[in-house]
Amino acid sequence: MTTSIRKLSRAIVPAFLSVAITATGSSAFTFPWPASSPTTATATTPSSDAKPPAAPADAVTAQPGAPLPPIAHRIVGGEFDFIAWDGSTFTSIGSRFGESPKVLARDNGMQVTDRLHAGDTIHIDNRHIVPLEGSDLIEVNLPQRMLFHFADGRLSGAYPVAIGQPGRQWQTPTGAFKVIQMREDPTWRVPASIQREEEADGRDVVDEIEPGPDNPLGKYWIGLSFPIIGIHGTNHPVSVYSYRTHGCVRLHPDDIEALFNAVDLNDSGVIVYYPVMLAQLDDGRVFLESERDIYRRGAGGIDAVKALAQAAGIDNLIDWIRAGEVVDEQEGIARDVTLKSDRAGGAPADSIAATTIERTATVAVQASRRLIAAALPPH
Numbered sequence: 001m002t003t004s005i006r007k008l009s010r011a012i013v014p015a016f017l018s019v020a021i022t023a024t025g026s027s028a029f030t031f032p033w034p035a036s037s038p039t040t041a042t043a044t045t046p047s048s049d050a051k052p053p054a055a056p057a058d059a060v061t062a063q064p065g066a067p068l069p070p071i072a073h074r075i076v077g078g079e080f081d082f083i084a085w086d087g088s089t090f091t092s093i094g095s096r097f098g099e100s101p102k103v104l105a106r107d108n109g110m111q112v113t114d115r116l117h118a119g120d121t122i123h124i125d126n127r128h129i130v131p132l133e134g135s136d137l138i139e140v141n142l143p144q145r146m147l148f149h150f151a152d153g154r155l156s157g158a159y160p161v162a163i164g165q166p167g168r169q170w171q172t173p174t175g176a177f178k179v180i181q182m183r184e185d186p187t188w189r190v191p192a193s194i195q196r197e198e199e200a201d202g203r204d205v206v207d208e209i210e211p212g213p214d215n216p217l218g219k220y221w222i223g224l225s226f227p228i229i230g231i232h233g234t235n236h237p238v239s240v241y242s243y244r245t246h247g248c249v250r251l252h253p254d255d256i257e258a259l260f261n262a263v264d265l266n267d268s269g270v271i272v273y274y275p276v277m278l279a280q281l282d283d284g285r286v287f288l289e290s291e292r293d294i295y296r297r298g299a300g301g302i303d304a305v306k307a308l309a310q311a312a313g314i315d316n317l318i319d320w321i322r323a324g325e326v327v328d329e330q331e332g333i334a335r336d337v338t339l340k341s342d343r344a345g346g347a348p349a350d351s352i353a354a355t356t357i358e359r360t361a362t363v364a365v366q367a368s369r370r371l372i373a374a375a376l377p378p379h
Helices: 002-008 090-097 101-107 192-200 253-260 301-312 320-329 349-367
Strands: 079-083 121-125 137-141 146-151 154-162 175-184 220-224 230-232 249-251 268-272 276-280 286-290
Touching: 090 101, 090 121, 090 154, 101 121, 154 253, 220 253, 230 253, 249 253, 276 301, 286 320, 301 320
Parallel strands: 137 268, 230 249
Antiparallel strands: 079 121, 137 146, 146 154, 154 249, 175 220, 175 268, 220 230, 276 286
């Protein structure tokens, strides 16, 4: 079966979808505003006075100096091999699977600028901690550049995203929101601020861009109760998993289609800012994920991780030397920081990873409209 997956795969399907390395049974821009006339019929019209929902009860307000969420209990993604084809680059692979191109290249013994060839085997580790749990929730963690969708109490999707640029003008805002608009084939009316930016850069300035291959919103737009930002697709997929939008949350075309079909008007969501996350899985292992503090709001550092672990009573389970390395390296991958003596008492890591990859491949084949993930057991 592994061989057939290698031969058939000509498109990338993220290995996140509906996969959680946990023993629980619960589960998986621009700065645009589309034209006023929707092209997709909706059951109800968003209320003009719609207010964003309250943040989830277990959420920690993403304020400077308090960036750590509660202890998490779920990880998505896994470790697997991907078979490159002509035109593959570390940037294109990393943007699709949600892993830093530099880390991806380094872990494969290469440089990010090295040329890949068809048939090259690239080992991927795109494990990410799910910071918050929700019943029906769209959750975006900005430093992580990940969007998680909960439906009917289960994690139904996990997607890499692009977020707003680090400059203060274009940072993606944090807080609770509601979905107030859903449009297929949107027209992008270019805000005056972006027009001025394009003019200053010597680019052609346009007032609006009609639906089609040149539209940076892609095919789907999900408008939020935040002022003039939303979640949308892109005509430049390699830009996903970056910090280059004008405030919106940008998804790969396949992922925005899946999300668009899974959400409804008035659905709730929250955008948070958690550069450092700590998780304890049901098998007892502890994972730590550290991201760049891209908006410079304060990451807390190892002292904050220790305080969180002590409050949860798991500080004695953690290899603090390894944890310090993970915090400092800011690789954006959930790393196992369990003390070796404790790690030995749980399920073998290789068997857990292999089981996860089998589930990843199965879900991808069943749920990705015939796109097949080239997911192989770890070596």
